[in-house]
Structure formats: structure tokens, C-alpha cells
Amino acid sequence: MDPLSRRRFLKISSATLGLAAGGGALAGAARAVSSSAASTPPTGLQKVPTFCDICFWKCGAIAYVRDGELWKIEGNPDDPLSRGRLCPRGTGGIGAHRDADRLRTPLIRRRNRGDEEWAAVTWDEALGHVAEKMQAIKSRHGPEAVALFSHGIGGNFLKHTLRAYGAINFAAPSFAQCRGPRDVGFHLTFGDGVSSPERTDIRNARCLVLIGSHLGENMHNTQVQEFADAVGNGATVIVVDPRFSIAAGKAKHYLPIKPGTDLALLLAWMHVIVSEKLYDQDYVAQHGFGFEQFAASLVGYTPEWAYPETGIQPEVIRETAREMARYRPATLVHPGRHATWYGDDAQRSRGIALLNALLGSWGRKGGFYVPASMDVPEYPYPPYPTSEKPQVDNPGGRYPFALEAITTGIREATVTGQPYPVKGWFVYATNLIHALPNEAETIRAIQNLDLMVVVDVIPSEIAGWADVVLPESVYLERYDDLNVEWFREPFIALRQPVVESPHDQKPNWWIARELALKLGLGTYYPWRHVEEYLDTRLKGAGLSLAELKTKGIVGGGTPPVFFDEGVAPEFPTPSGKIEFYSLQLQEKGFDPVPRYKKPPEGPPGTFRLLYGRAPVHSFSRTQTNPILHDMMSENAVWVNADVAVRYGLKTGDVVRLKNQDGVVSRPVKVLATERIRPDCVYLVHGFGHTATRLRRAYGKGASDAQLITRYETDPLMGGTGMNVNFVSLEVES
Amino acid sequence: MARYGMVIDTVRCVGCMDCVVACKTENEVPEGLNRDWIAYETRGKHPTLQMEIRTERCNHCDEPPCVTCCPTGASHVEDFGRIVLVTHQECIGCKACLASCPYDARFVHPEGYADKCTFCIHRVKDGLDPACVAVCPTHCMHFGDFDDPNSVVSRLLASRRHHALLVAAGTAPRIFYLD
Ligand code: SF4
Numbered sequence: 001m002d003p004l005s006r007r008r009f010l011k012i013s014s015a016t017l018g019l020a021a022g023g024g025a026l027a028g029a030a031r032a033v034s035s036s037a038a039s040t041p042p043t044g045l046q047k048v049p050t051f052c053d054i055c056f057w058k059c060g061a062i063a064y065v066r067d068g069e070l071w072k073i074e075g076n077p078d079d080p081l082s083r084g085r086l087c088p089r090g091t092g093g094i095g096a097h098r099d100a101d102r103l104r105t106p107l108i109r110r111r112n113r114g115d116e117e118w119a120a121v122t123w124d125e126a127l128g129h130v131a132e133k134m135q136a137i138k139s140r141h142g143p144e145a146v147a148l149f150s151h152g153i154g155g156n157f158l159k160h161t162l163r164a165y166g167a168i169n170f171a172a173p174s175f176a177q178c179r180g181p182r183d184v185g186f187h188l189t190f191g192d193g194v195s196s197p198e199r200t201d202i203r204n205a206r207c208l209v210l211i212g213s214h215l216g217e218n219m220h221n222t223q224v225q226e227f228a229d230a231v232g233n234g235a236t237v238i239v240v241d242p243r244f245s246i247a248a249g250k251a252k253h254y255l256p257i258k259p260g261t262d263l264a265l266l267l268a269w270m271h272v273i274v275s276e277k278l279y280d281q282d283y284v285a286q287h288g289f290g291f292e293q294f295a296a297s298l299v300g301y302t303p304e305w306a307y308p309e310t311g312i313q314p315e316v317i318r319e320t321a322r323e324m325a326r327y328r329p330a331t332l333v334h335p336g337r338h339a340t341w342y343g344d345d346a347q348r349s350r351g352i353a354l355l356n357a358l359l360g361s362w363g364r365k366g367g368f369y370v371p372a373s374m375d376v377p378e379y380p381y382p383p384y385p386t387s388e389k390p391q392v393d394n395p396g397g398r399y400p401f402a403l404e405a406i407t408t409g410i411r412e413a414t415v416t417g418q419p420y421p422v423k424g425w426f427v428y429a430t431n432l433i434h435a436l437p438n439e440a441e442t443i444r445a446i447q448n449l450d451l452m453v454v455v456d457v458i459p460s461e462i463a464g465w466a467d468v469v470l471p472e473s474v475y476l477e478r479y480d481d482l483n484v485e486w487f488r489e490p491f492i493a494l495r496q497p498v499v500e501s502p503h504d505q506k507p508n509w510w511i512a513r514e515l516a517l518k519l520g521l522g523t524y525y526p527w528r529h530v531e532e533y534l535d536t537r538l539k540g541a542g543l544s545l546a547e548l549k550t551k552g553i554v555g556g557g558t559p560p561v562f563f564d565e566g567v568a569p570e571f572p573t574p575s576g577k578i579e580f581y582s583l584q585l586q587e588k589g590f591d592p593v594p595r596y597k598k599p600p601e602g603p604p605g606t607f608r609l610l611y612g613r614a615p616v617h618s619f620s621r622t623q624t625n626p627i628l629h630d631m632m633s634e635n636a637v638w639v640n641a642d643v644a645v646r647y648g649l650k651t652g653d654v655v656r657l658k659n660q661d662g663v664v665s666r667p668v669k670v671l672a673t674e675r676i677r678p679d680c681v682y683l684v685h686g687f688g689h690t691a692t693r694l695r696r697a698y699g700k701g702a703s704d705a706q707l708i709t710r711y712e713t714d715p716l717m718g719g720t721g722m723n724v725n726f727v728s729l730e731v732e733s
Numbered sequence: 734m735a736r737y738g739m740v741i742d743t744v745r746c747v748g749c750m751d752c753v754v755a756c757k758t759e760n761e762v763p764e765g766l767n768r769d770w771i772a773y774e775t776r777g778k779h780p781t782l783q784m785e786i787r788t789e790r791c792n793h794c795d796e797p798p799c800v801t802c803c804p805t806g807a808s809h810v811e812d813f814g815r816i817v818l819v820t821h822q823e824c825i826g827c828k829a830c831l832a833s834c835p836y837d838a839r840f841v842h843p844e845g846y847a848d849k850c851t852f853c854i855h856r857v858k859d860g861l862d863p864a865c866v867a868v869c870p871t872h873c874m875h876f877g878d879f880d881d882p883n884s885v886v887s888r889l890l891a892s893r894r895h896h897a898l899l900v901a902a903g904t905a906p907r908i909f910y911l912d
Contacts, residue, residue: 216747
């Protein structure tokens with residue numbers, strides 16, 4: 001989300017809300033601040049409000065401590081995201097604190113990179129070593145040669161330290177390996193992204209269309225809760241997926257699409273809606289730009305044309321299109337989240353945006369709301385040094401519509417040294433070996449570095465490649481930056497320590513600050529303890545740390561969030577309208593209206609490798625959590641039941657997957673099932689760990705990431721389409 | 734006297750296992766064991782499929798075979814809510830109850846006694862729902878008194894089509910699934 005469009009969202013100043021802060025509550029909270037959580041283990045039951053970090057949804061939670069021991073964690077009823085109920089990963093989050101495989105002390109590499117041989121050192125030694133290497137890189141290559149890969153709110157302080165040092169290259173896989181194409185497609189159309197949490201009004205949708213979006217397996221809490229509400233209210237659900245997902249089981253229409261052809265279906269749907277004049281004509285006339293040219297471009301995309309591409313019968317395409325139109329504007333064609341599939345993903349996402357535009361759902365109840373946030377000023381730091389150099393990830397604007405830095409662009413620059421060398425990597429809480437496609441390229445880049453630092457809670461695969469590993473306290477043991485959330489009901493939430501770290505782990509704010517001091521950047525840390533930082537920011541919003549420590553969450557009420565409620569329709573595109581026809585795309589040589597291209601097929605005898613989520617794990621970072629491991633300890637490869645018979649396989653048999661480049665997976669069990677098409681196989685992401693220190697998870701299941709040696713780069717924004725790998729089944733004898 | 738049971742809406746349930754996780758943390762169920770679980774039932778051929786997802790556990794049956802077969806009386810029906818419980822100190826770990834339960838709801842706790850779902854009786858006595866019900870992000874689970882015709886569970890059964898598991902076993906289970 002770029003700052004320009006963010007400003008167009010509603011903002012609410014908490015200072016003007018006249019929040020009641022009772023004197024009694026404040027006095028109690030003040031004690032909690034000075035006793036700095038759990039320094040003397042108390043007896044009895046304590047409830048500490050905080051927010052979850054098992055994924056980035058950041059649900060408000062209340063942790064229970066019984067006789068000084070962490071017992072359980074529940075949703076905070078005041079939190080609009082969780083509504084008092086965490087998802088299974090959040091509920092099992094206490095396992096992160098107990099995990100026996102956690103990193104315990106700082107480590108410095110003893111032998112070759114990737115050997116996973118370490119010497120345990122003190123924080124002073126570890127940070128001293130890092131600072132020394134950073135100074136050397138700065139004097140030889142400039143501070144721009146140090147990059148940060150980071151995921152989640154915990155990276156904020158480290159980013160601050162690196163900014164102060166002069167670094168300018170910061171990226172998260174959440175853009176180019178995940179939601180980037182979606183946000184670009186919506187930006188190009190509405191002038192605004194979908195943001196996170198998604199601005200989808202699922203609970204009020206009367207017709208919900210999910211294209212590959214597997215809510216219920218993908219457990220983003222609010223989305224799933226609202227999905228159940230929509231289903232419970234009898235909303236018509238249309239699911240498009242090569243796999244019969246959990247959501248498909250709730251659907252009135254399940255469309256088992258041929259992988260890679262979603263844009264053909266979208267175009268055919270739009271063809272029906274436009275040619276039968278079923279679209280919201282007032283909305284389009286009022287807000288649309290270039291509708292005539294757009295409509296003209298759809299002429300050839302009939303359902304009959306789409307049938308051989310998608311495998312979806314023309315009458316089903318017509319019927320579902322009409323059903324969507326019947327419920328508009330309360331028809332939500334969900335934009336999805338992990339959208340990096342085939343390399344034309346921004347255009348496919350634009351197709352989704354355009355379909356929503358036809359249905360008039362943007363800004364409307366049951367469609368997309370306009371999120372709001374509360375006003376919390378940033379901490380008044382001194383200005384950061386400026387740089388003459390451009391960011392390294394997207395030289396010359398090669399991907400003209402990238403909204404954020406491209407991880408794989410930094411990786412490429414690290415390999416080539418162009419446009420300038422990158423010599424240091426910080427990797428915070430993202431396991432790049434599982435998150436980026438083509439592991440070999442990541443390792444090639446790492447071998448070019450003078451310094452590779454990983455800050456994490458578990459000894460992940462990427463930690464195995466580090467020179468220095470810095471063990472972080474888990475979220476239940478630390479403060480983080482405030483969550484000032486953009487949502488339908490805006491709020492501010494605090495993460496605070498519930499229990500102490502069991503070993504020599506440190507919170508990221510402490511690590512970032514100590515490193516800054518070692519680098520001589522003390523002026524950037526006018527505060528000594530993060531509590532001072534948090535209190536300063538909160539005071540700026542008319543609140544206080546004491547209040548947040550007691551409540552965990554302060555809400556900003558329920559502002560209007562729909563056009564019909566008085567929110568002014570604003571479309572920050574070049575035309576100021578919804579761009580059915582995009583001149584900015586045309587100017588850069590791209591299709592102004594999405595155009596379908598047939599996806600390449602795999603070699604004979606292979607299956608397209610698809611991947612997704614399980615409700616009990618987040619990425620590759622929860623497999624050693626003892627509670628979540630108990631829920632799902634390994635993944636299985638989903639194989640269509642008829643195909644399984646052809647191969648003489650049954651559920652539980654073991655195979656290896658071999659991809660088109662000869663890469664062979666670890667042994668993995670087969671799930672022979674009717675729930676998937678015969679031309680693809682499916683793995684839950686995040687398994688098949690190879691890091692030897694992840695003892696509980698090591699060698700269990702197969703890694704999709706390992707098999708993703710190929711990727712198709714999105715020419716609009718640099719996203720890496722990863723559903724372009726094909727595997728054969730190697731039956732174990 | 735109440736007669737507690739559950740009504741579970743399979744339309745809303747997504748099988749996320751939050752109920753299983755919440756039970757585990759609430760009751761400190763040992764690693765490798767669980768008191769509740771998810772069952773998936775898929776019928777049909779791709780792509781014409783139907784799927785039912787159920788969260789399952791001890792049915793706290795009105796006619797519990799695990800109680801009648803218990804040689805020591807450890808396995809018993811509690812007066813409070815007619816909840817089927819095991820008195821740990823009286824259990825000799827003979828596993829007769831494990832064999833008699835048609836739902837496979839019981840296991841032997843590492844400390845030697847037969848263990849299973851308690852309907853979180855400690856919470857219910859405090860006026861709370863069982864942990865699995867309270868956590869469910871889809872609000873698909875309901876807990877209440879079947880002897881009270883006005884309870885949510887009684888009203889749901891009266892108003893919606895439903896089924897229970899292995900009724901033919903004659904156990905008179907008290908967990909019902911809305912279709
Ligand atoms: S969705 Fe689940 S894992 Fe993510 S923040 Fe919420 S409770 Fe935690």
C-alpha cells in the first residue's frame with residue numbers, strides 16, 4: 001500500500017474520541033508497567049492482553065499464566081479481528097514458547113556456510129562481530145550494500161537501525177511471492193489495494209466467489225469467521241479450484257477449473273455480464289473510465305470459447321455469472337491473497353478487480369469496505385541519512401508497477417552485483433529457503449555475501465546459511481511495535497511480554513538497539529527501553545502505555561465504511577475513476593484490458609504441482625511447535641483417486657516427487673482422493689524440513705519449495721509465479 | 734437436573750481443528766494424544782462431491798457401555814449434567830471401556846488411567862462453555878441442556894435436520910450434527 005492512497009482512507013484521531021480511562025484502571029496498569037511483566041513469577045491466575053504473532057493477522061489475545069507458567073491463550077473479546085476467538089494456530093501459539101527446538105543463544109558460524117556448525121557466543125560478541133562486518137561493508141561498498149528481508153511487525157526496529165545506518169533495500173516475500181500481483185491489479189483498477197486484513201465484507205456478502213482462495217484451510221481468522229457467517233446466512237458460494245477445497249464443500253457451485261486458466265473464466269464471466277447488460281450500469285457510468293473499449297475487447301470471450309480452455313461448461317459459466325449479477329452489489333469476488341501463480345498474476349487480479357467493478361461491489365456492503373485507522377504519530381526520530389543510489393531490486397523500473405521492493409530482485413542483484421553489489425543480508429523471521437522460489441539461486445546469492453545475519457526464533461533452513469544467528473524471544477515474551485490497524489473498526493493494539501524467555505533469547509527491539517549502539521548510532525535511540533518508545537507514541541494519540549497494558553486494545557468506534565454510508569467514492573487512479581481500460585498499462589506496452597494467454601502444459605506423465613495451506617500451520621515456521629505438530633506432523637501429496645489406481649497407489653503409500661529439472665523430493669505419503677483433478681497434485685506448504693536442528697520436524701513430509709525450481713516473473717510487478725512446476729510420481733519400492 | 738450435550742453445525746464447520754487445540758491447552762492433554770478430533774466424509778466422484786466435516790469426541794451417551802463395563806466404577810455418570818467421567822484414582826487401566834466405546838473416544842493417559850473428553854466440567858460448573866465450543870472461530874458448536882426445551886441445543890434440534898453417530902449401537906449419544 002503506498003502512502004498516497006493510504007491517506008485517502010479514513011483516519012480517526014483517538015484523542016478526539018473521548019475515551020474513558022478510569023483512574024482505577026490506570027493505577028493498576030501503572031503497577032504492571034513498573035513490574036515489567038513476570039520478573040517475579042506470581043502465583044494464581046494472571047490474564048495478560050497481547051496480540052498473536054503465529055501469522056501476521058495479529059489477532060488480539062489474552063494469555064493466561066497459572067502460577068507463573070504459561071497455560072493457554074484465548075482471543076480478546078474486545079478485538080474486532082478475533083472477536084474473542086483465535087484460530088487453531090493462535091490457540092496453539094503457546095507451543096512456540098515451549099518449543100524444545102528453539103534457538104537459545106547467539107551463534108557464530110564455525111565452518112562453511114550451510115554446514116550448520118556453530119559456536120555459541122555472547123550477545124556482545126555476536127553483535128560486535130556483526131557491527132564490525134557492517135562497518136567494513138559500508139566503507140567498501142556503501143551502506144546500500146546491506147539489505148533486509150523481513151516479515152511481520154517484529155522487523156520494524158531492525159529496519160529502523162538499518163535505515164539509520166544508511167541501508168535502503170528492504171523487502172518482504174509477502175509482496176513478490178504472495179499478495180503483490182493482487183494489490184497491483186486492484187491498484188491499477190481502483191487506485192487502491194486490498195490491504196491486509198483484506199477489506200472484504202464477507203459477512204454481508206450474499207454471493208461469494210472464491211478463486212483458488214481456500215478459506216477454512218487458509219485460516220486468516222476474520223476471513224474464516226465471516227466466511228462461516230456468510231455460509232450460515234445462506235449466501236451463494238461459488239468456488240473455482242482444481243482441488244475440492246473445504247470451501248468447495250460449502251459451495252452451491254464448484255467449478256473444477258483446469259489450472260492456469262482462471263483468466264479465461266473471468267473474461268467469459270465478464271462477457272456474459274456485459275453482453276446481457278447485467279452489470280451495475282449506474283455505478284459503471286458514474287465511476288468507470290474506458291468502459292466502451294473494455295466492453296469491445298470482451299466480444300470474443302464467449303463461454304463457448306472458454307470451455308475448452310477451462311473445462312467449465314458454457315451453461316455453468318452463464319448460470320454462475322447471472323447468479324453473481326442477481327446479488328450485486330453484495331457479490332464479492334474475493335481477490336485472494338497468495339496470488340503468485342503463473343506469472344500473469346497482476347493481469348488476472350485485474351480481471352478480478354474488473355469483475356467486481358462491473359458488479360459495483362467496491363465500496364459497497366457485501367463487497368469491499370473502505371478501511372479506517374486511528375491516528376498514532378510516529379516516534380520523533382532524527383532524519384535518516386539519504387542515498388544517491390536507487391533501490392537495487394528493480395533497476396530502471398524494469399517492473400513498472402511494483403508497489404513494494406522485490407525480494408527476488410535483491411537476490412538477483414546479490415548474484416550479479418548489478419546495479420551495485422549487495423554484500424550483507426539481514427533476514428528477520430522469514431525462512432527464505434521455503435519462501436523464495438529456486439533455492440539454488442538463493443544459495444548462490446548467499447555465497448556472494450560478506451555478512452549474513454538471521455534473526456529468528458527457530459533454527460530454520462535459512463538460519464542454517466547464516467554467519468551469525470540471533471535468537472529472538474517469541475511474541476509471548478516481548479514487546480513489539482504498536483499495531484495501528486486499518487480495518488472496518490479501527491483500533492490500536494499492544495503486544496506485551498507475558499512470560500520471560502527461557503534462555504538467552506532477546507526481543508527484537510533490544511537486538512536492534514544494541515546493534516545501533518555498537519554502530520555508533522545511539523542518537524537514533526533516544527529511548528532506553530521500548531516502553532518509553534511505546535508510551536511516547538501512545539501519548540501522541542492521547543493514550544498511554546499503562547492503558548494499553550491493561551486493555552490490550554483500544555478501539556476507534558465504527559466509522560462509516562461504505563459509499564452508501566457517506567464515504568466519498570475516491571479512485572486515486574490517473575483518471576480519478578475505475579479504470580476499465582488502463583492507459584498507464586498501455587503506455588508501458590502492456591494490455592490495457594487483460595488478455596488471455598494459454599498456459600504452457602507440462603511434459604507428458606507429469607502433474608502440475610499446486611500448494612496451499614493447512615489450518616494448523618503458518619508457512620514453514622510452526623512445524624516444531626509441539627502442539628501444532630500434534631495436529632499435523634507431516635504433509636501428504638494429494639493424488640486423484642483414479643490416477644492413484646493407475647499407479648497402483650493407495651493412501652499412505654510413499655512416493656517421491658521428481659520435478660522437470662530432476663529435483664527429487666523427500667519421501668512423502670500419498671493421499672489418494674476424489675478431491676483433486678487428475679492433472680495436478682497438491683502439497684501443503686511448509687513441510688519437508690532439512691535443517692537438522694528442527695529436530696521435531698526434520699524429514700517429515702515433502703517441501704513444495706524445493707520442487708519450485710522454476711518461476712514465471714510477472715512483467716508488471718516482478719512477482720514470481722510458482723505454480724509452473726511439474727512433477728512425476730516416483731513410487732518407492 | 735441438567736442433561737448436557739452438544740449440537741454441531743456441519744454447514745459452518747471448516748474442520749480447522751481449533752477445538753482440538755483448545756482442548757489440548759485447556760486440559761493439558763499429553764503430547765501425541767487428543768480428546769477430540771476431526772472426521773471428514775467425502776462422497777461421490779470428482780468433481781461431483783459432497784463432504785461432511787465433523788468434530789468428534791466422547792458422546793456422553795445416555796446408555797454408556799463404558800460405564801456398564803467398568804469393573805471398578807471409575808467410569809461413571811456424574812450427577813452434574815449427566816456427564817460421563819472417569820475417576821482417575823479408581824481406574825486400574827484395564828481398557829475394557831476403550832474396547833466398549835463404539836466411538837473410540839478413550840485412550841490411556843500416560844499416568845495409567847482411561848482418559849477422554851469431560852465436556853470441560855470444570856468450566857461448565859463456572860458457567861462457561863467447554864473450551865472447544867468457546868474457541869470455535871466458525872461458531873459451529875453449541876453446548877447446553879437437552880432437558881431444557883428452551884436451551885439453544887434443544888431449539889436447534891427441534892428446528893433443523895440432524896443426525897447422530899452410530900445410533901444403531903444403542904448408546905443414545907448426546908452429540909448431534911446439523912445437516
Ligand atoms: S489468524 Fe490465527 S495465527 Fe493469525 S494472528 Fe489470528 S489467531 Fe494468530
